[in-house]
Amino acid sequence: MSDQTLQLEAVLKIHLLLVDDESEFKEVMQRHLSRMGIRLSVSECCLDALELLEAQPIDVVIMDMNMPGMDGIQCLRKVKERWPRTEVIILTGHASVKSGIEGMESGAFDYCLKPIDIQELIEKIELAAQKALINQEDDIP
Amino acid sequence: MTLLDRLLTLLRRLRRSATAPPSPGPEELHRQFIARSRSFRDLLTANANTLAAMAELETALRDGRTLSMTFIRARCTLVTVNVFKIIHHLNRMADGRYSELERAFSRLHRQIETILDGRRKPATGALILDLRQVGRAQADLTGEKMANLGEAGSIEGIRVPPGFVLTTAATGLFFQRNQLYPRINHIIQQMDIADLEDLHGKSGAIQELIRAAPMPPELETLLLDHFDRLAEARPGCRVAVRSSALGEDLGQASFAGLYHTELDVGRDTLLDACKAVLASKYTPRAISYRLAKGFRHEEIEMCIGVLTMVEATVSGICYTRSIGGRNDTLDLFCAPGTAKGIVDGTRATGHLLLERAPPHRIVRRLEAEEAIAPWLIDAEATTLAETGMRLEHHFGAPQDIEWSIDRDGRLYVLQSRPITAAALHAPVAAHPPPADDRLVLHGGVTGCGGAGCGAVCVVHGPEDMLRFPRRAVLVVRHPLPEWAPLLKRAAALVAETGSEAGHLATLSREFGLPALLALDRATELLADGDMVTVDATNRAVYRGRVEEALRRPVERTNPMDGSPLQRTLIEVLQLISPLNLTDPASPDFQAGRCRTLHDITRFCHEKSVIEMFEFGRRFRFAKGTAKRLRDTLPIEWWVVDLGGAFVPHYDLSRTDIDIADIACRPLQAIWAGMHGVPWEGPPVAGLRTMVAFLFHSALRDGLDPARTSALREKNYFLLSQKYCNLSARLGYHYAMIEAMLGDRPGDRYITFRFKGGAAGESQRVRRIELLAAVLDHFGYRIDRLGDALTARVERESEQVLLDRLKVLGYLVIHTRQLDLVMAEAGAERSYRDTFIQEIEDMLNHE
Structure with missing residues (x-):
């Protein structure tokens, strides 16, 4: 089985959550991902996201760093603390070495810069999905 | 490693060997092998991403493209995040045996952060300083231009106009009180710099914002008080309000004529004139120049010089070392009235060449055609040369001096600054132009040597700038500083007026753009769309593409040279890209010897490959052991399968393999x-x-x-x-x-x-x-x-x-x-x- 088919299978098995307050980006992502048959939920801010995570299992989270309310790193830490098997991809329009390292140290799966090519982001999601499924199989973070 | 560390390591090892099963079963081994292969694959991806981002940074440094802080920060972040992943994956493959790398990494990413976040401290100090109190030591408060002028005034025998300076503390107060930076940043972030129309629109909006902002009352009072003091000494005096920016006169970047100067200003218009100068920091030409030269706009702090007007009969520029390439002479450019006509290239200009050594003999004198009598008499020229050399001696480098002589024959120095490096590389004509029927125009003066070819685009006003195509030949009547945004996209510049001393000529030398000035009837004889070759070195314009002219080597300058952004990039690259660990066989090939992120990347890559081999050896894992690849060449090849490398029907019990069995x-x-x-x-x-x-x-x-x-x-x-x-x-x-x-x-x-x-x-x-x-x-x-x-x-x-x-x-x-x-x-x-x-x-x- 090639890597590609493995990933595509993985991505169809997962539940994805997009946390971003930028409505245009959210719409574009929603259109693309639903066309691919991916199960997707969206939320505007970290607190909403945490509520959603509490209510149902989520495998992969895509999270913008700069949102109203709680800052991205804090939110990431909360998610990884409570749901260590969930993989989080960080997205940011304000790249900084400091936040990049903080994000990775706090357990992010990847740290991506906006503007991001939609295809590239989908590839990252596929990899994260694969990892999330392995986490479930192995029962390890 | 201390003794305690060693003991702890030993204990850990003992504990591991006591708790770990002596030999894991085949299923467990297979699971471990798959997990390692996965980490190895992820490490390779991160490795490729790191090298790609590093290459982008290095290319950006070499090719002189427009650098932005956003670009540098984004690529540095990508490199660092990916190196983090590489270390993480290697440690997963090697059960944490390379945790020493984390120390080197942590030190490096912190240093990179510090460089990228480096900011100038906010200015504190007097809001206004009398020019007599100002010297080079105050440059951080007054800008280089006014600091140099104050310093020049302190030299015996050198006269500067009386005046005062609004310091960075004052202009900072103005920007801060009116919350201007957040609002300007908001506009700039939405700007498309490649779109000239957008640039003009946004530039206008920012300038309007600044002009409309009120002057803080305490500053207004101080300003008018200082003006009144000048007027006490010279009743009815008028002033010139000029820019003096920090980081402006850095030697490599001229910022020539980028900002506004307002002449003949009275008490009633003083506040507006000051705001107009501050607003000129955001003209389209200033914005595009900063982008091209790698300056962040917040980094250019603007001060304002207010100087008593000199009633000039003749003014000009003095380069204490000739920009024509001679080492033993200095240049004097002059014209009646103020120097404005010379620097914006609208005036016919006289040119004198004098010896640098006393008694400063005049070597050559070229008067403009309309001069009835010489604009500058010999004695005045000699005094100017003496003054120029005194300034050069004091400042320790060749100077570019703006001067005026008033009705009473008194010489005033209005500005003195180092000649930019680009200005000293002016070309010398070497090849007489071929006299063939392709020649359209011949003559003028070389602003910057070299040759360029492209379609003519005649620009008369700002509206023409918007339709200027890339790589076209820019043809204008006057070489005004307004055309500066086009220099980066033009193939050559031709102007009907101007001299080597003009701002646009200086800028063209900085950008390495071939420029031919004072070429009579150029806008008349060259029509839009004509394909021409401009041979600026040999002062000729040809119809069509003339390979002989274009083939002569031209030294292209990198406009980013010496800019703060380039310095930032060089500094961070020092921590990122040099590769010190080149030889895996060398005893220096150790985690503790990694001095750059590239070293870490190289080290981890080498070790990850070894880890994959070692895994098979350490665990005697049957599927991972090597097979000898049969070959006709007398070389031993061995292959190890990480997964899917052999065809399905290959018999795994064999010890050798044919190339046909490799998938x-x-x-x-x-x-x-x-x-x-x-x-x-x-x-x-x-x-x-x-x-x-x-x-x-x-x-x-x-x-x-x-x-x-x-x-x-x-x-x-x-x-x-x-x-x-x-x-x-x-x-x-x-x-x-x-x-x-x-x-x-x-x-x-x-x-x-x-x-x-x-x-x-x-x-x-x-x-x-x-x-x-x-x-x-x-x-x-x-x-x-x-x-x-x-x-x-x-x-x-x-x-x-x-x-x-x-x-x-x-x-x-x-x-x-x-x-x-x-x-x-x-x-x-x-x-x-x-x-x-x-x-x-x-x-x-x-």
């Missing part, structure tokens, strides 16, 4: 290259070379020709279906090929490393040159350091990469021991031609 596409391509053209064996070397070779071998451990093992070492291929890593010690050199042909563009790349050899240094370097030339021909990106070479190609289609792998296969075999016959200079050239020919035949044949 790894990259290896098949390399193999095809190795066997595509028969190798005729090692080249025949002369006696002297052989003696040198034996001597050299005796000096180097492991290279003793008597020891067969050195020449018969096993060469390993680490394989999966899409991945291939070859580490080979072929005779006396070390070669590494790594290829990944994944589905994602980021997972498609080839890296080739080559180092060493048996011959002396110069011969080894010559072989590297040969390799570099051939690889360059086939589209590889090359990095060389002594006798080590790294070549990379990435993100190409699978077919392209397979062809490039064949090239490597050919080279690995055909360059064996070739260093031994590289004694003659030029030997590499004949080999290069043969190799390229044979490889091309091989690729075409297939």
